Amino acid sequence: MAFAQPVDKDPLAIVELGGAAGWSLKNGGSTFGADAAVEVTPIENWLELEAGVTPLFSRHQSTEWNTDLLFKKPWTLSKKAELMAGVGPEWVHTREPGMRANSIAGEAVLDFMFWPSGKHKFGWFLEPAYDYNFARGHERSFGISGGLLIAIP
Secondary structure: OOOOOOOOOOOOEEEEEEEEEEEEOOOOOEEEEEEEEEEEEEEOOOEEEEEEEEEEEOOOOOEEEEEEEEEEEEEEEEOOEEEEEEEEEEEEEEEEOOEEEEEEEEEEEEEEEEOOOOOOOEEEEEEEEEEEEOOOOOOEEEEEEEEEEEEEO
């Protein structure tokens, strides 16, 4: 007796590794850093959850660590392309010479995922984002991250 396995089984999780850049819409400053996230699908074709961390560095010796949890709605554009729109909370830890601060922010993203082989094992992503910080000053920024997608079977 043989048991058939589905050919296009969805991965347990998807790891995103790449780089990120951000631009303040308030003072025009820019930051650059790395990006790492894990994404899971609790409700097929309806909800994706992404938890990630992004350390950003500026020329003025400041460091900002952004940790987020995004709730995203996926759309399959083809076997090789997906689009997701999402929102979620973000914890921001800022370190500047002589000062440290923690704050809560909100984030909205569009996530473009491309799978060259169509088998969803390895691919790449591009994720533009808008952040609104609820702390004093209400910092607003635009960011973009991109990099490699690795499916965890």
